[in-house]
Amino acid sequence: MDSILGRSKGAVHAIDGVDLTIGRGEIVALVGESGSGKTTVGRVITKLVQPTGGRLVFDGIDMTSVQGFSALRPYRHRVQMIFQDAYQALNPRHTIFDAVAEPLRSLKLVSSESQLTERVSEALSAAGLNPPQEYFTRFPHELSGGQRQRVVVAGALVVKPDLIVADEPVSMLDVSIRAQILQALIDMRAKQNLALLFITHDLPLAWLIADRIAVMYLGRVVEIGSADDIIFNPKHPYTMALRDATPQLPADGRPSGIKALQGDVPSAARVPKGCRFHPRCPLALDRCKVEDPPALEVGKEHLAACWQAN
Amino acid sequence: MSEVFRSASGQLLAVDGLSVDYGLKGISSRALHEVSFDLQAGEAVALVGESGSGKTTTAMAIAGLLSTDARVTSGEVRYRGARLQIDDDAAMRPHRWTETAVVFQGAMNALNPVQRIAKQIAEPCMLNGMPREAAMTRAKELLELVGIPPDRGTAYPHQLSGGMRQRVMIAMALACRPSIIIGDEPTTALDVINQAQILKLLVELRSKFNLALLLITHDLSVVAETCDRVMIMYAGRIVEDGTVAEIFAAPKHPYTRLLIESIPNPAKRQRVLRPIPGDPPSLITRPPGCPFHTRCPSSMSICATQAPALESTGQRRVACHLHSSQMKSDGVLVHA
Secondary structure, three states, X not given: OEEEEEOOOOEEEEEOOOOOOOOOOOEEXXXXXXXXXXXHHHHHHOOOOOOOEOOOEEOOEEOOOOOOHHHHHHHHHHEEEEOOOHHHHOOOOOOHHHHHHHHHHHOOOOOOHHHHHHHHHHHHXXXXXXXXXXXXXXXXXXXXXXXXXXXXXXXXXOOOOOEEEEEOOOOOOOHHHHHHHHHHHHHHHHHXXXXXXXXXOOHHHHHHHOOEEEEEXXXXXXXXXXXXXXXXXXXXXXXXXXXXXXXXXXXXXXXXXXXXXXXXXXXXXXXOOOOOOHHHOOOOOHHHHHOOOOOEEEEOOEEEOOOOOO | OOOOOOOOOOEEEEEEEEEEEEEEOOEXXXXXXXXXXXXXXXXXXXXXXXXXXXXXXXXXXXXXXXXXXXXXXEEEEEEOOEEOOOOOHHHHOOOEOOOEEEXXXXXXXXXXXXXXXHHHHHHHHHHOOOOHHHHHHHHHHHHHHOOOOHHHHHOOHHHOOHHXXXXXHHHHHHOOOOOEEEEEOOOOOOOHHHHHHHHHHHHHXXXXXXXXXXXXXXXXXXXXXXXXXXXXEEOOEEEEEEEHHHHHHOOOOHXXXXXXXXXXXXXXXXXXXXXXXXXXXXXXXOOOOOOOOOOOOOOOHHHHOOOOOOEEEXXXXXXXXXXXXXXXXXXXXXXX
């Protein structure tokens, strides 16, 4: 899967050759720094960005070239997106009821008002807003940040999708209420076999919620494996760098001594030759400067794109 | 009187019984309630809390940067023993930057988008009377100090990454050689690798210049890497205060404990979500009694009516009826 974010002069590969599968009812976390392309992957899957190469297959149907509102209607019904910023995702002039009812109305999924009310109530309460009736006539500005994000979650759950792409859904929320939102998503997986692509830069959070973790760097998946393998047995030096840069909660209060990788992610307009991580890699060899490593199998369902992963 | 007694010689900053109200459409609501703490020279203290806890109001009050709708209703802030006129902008001017400097959260918003970064770093020096040439030289030194090649000084903020912009903010804060740096969520907008770089930089600079650091954050996990002491705030009050080791190893306030447990920790190998029920109270929905009692798993009947006092044992402070000396001596408390 490739995607180009167009500019008038030239083009930039925002993501480049990404292979990713998400099983029914599976939670996959996509982790990386800003500029890694993780959000673009989410936007390709939700058909907000048209890829320039590769294929997007959903439930056996090739969706790559499907475009247009009516052609995409069945797909939108089954694949929903949750954005990071609930302040911007909600129309300030719409009541909470209307915000959550909107996808049901526009996708024409209900036939009567009573059915509409029932579905909206169900979704609000699944997202943790109880009793749901209390929120019907309220406006976004009357709610706290956490409640607003729960409304956004309800808006995604209301169509009973098969897949939700959640782009940093809790990173703007207070720590104490993050878990409530995540619990709502996990509960829906258990109840409706919902699959979730969870986009985050927070590795411990990814480990907590996901079955598998894919680590992205500069438009590519550099490592993918089970959540435990990625955290406890990482094979790609970039994954190790991410883990080592993450502050740990020390039981004894002593700092764990975080290690910071030098430099920034290079611009996608100037992707380094060879392995794209080699200029920042502490283990880089001469080979890494010229030859781009393919994804190598390093364990059971565990792939890493590094010449030294084995 | 400050509730923490220490040698007066090392004391740099004392916040004493500080209360701040915000006036919103004629309704006054209390953002800070009798906040007291002190800061020693060279000490790094974290102020941790959720949105609405008052941590940013505390920081802004100390820097004399409260918004116009805020009113200091009681208490005072002393710097090296002298009272600061924190609600008088003109009186605070000679103090700001030279004694206390602030690193703000959103470097993109805090920097001037149409001015080269070296010039922006030189500005606080020039405001304090340094000639232009000398200030520009100082700006170059400062860039180098925070790990930006001095020749990047001609760049505009948009040409820098988020991490680099935050370094520029730190360089600006250091420009007039302050004794206190207040970091208001300095790494919140950054991803984990940039965050690690900035945290390391702050730790280095702190020991190099013997800076006192007041780190405002909602993220407990960054605290251990950078600070000696941590104060937990909830609904405008300090609810617990202790060394980083004490707080992480044996939190006393139920809120502190739940906050620590709510952070995913792979080292514990337990993939369990532990939410704190309910929402943090807003300024206008503060419950009576202990402000945390509506979300507290250990809540007792007294908690709904009476706010616990912040009691100190040595240098540890906690505001919770479970740990109150009165409760213990009366024998009312049967479980802890």
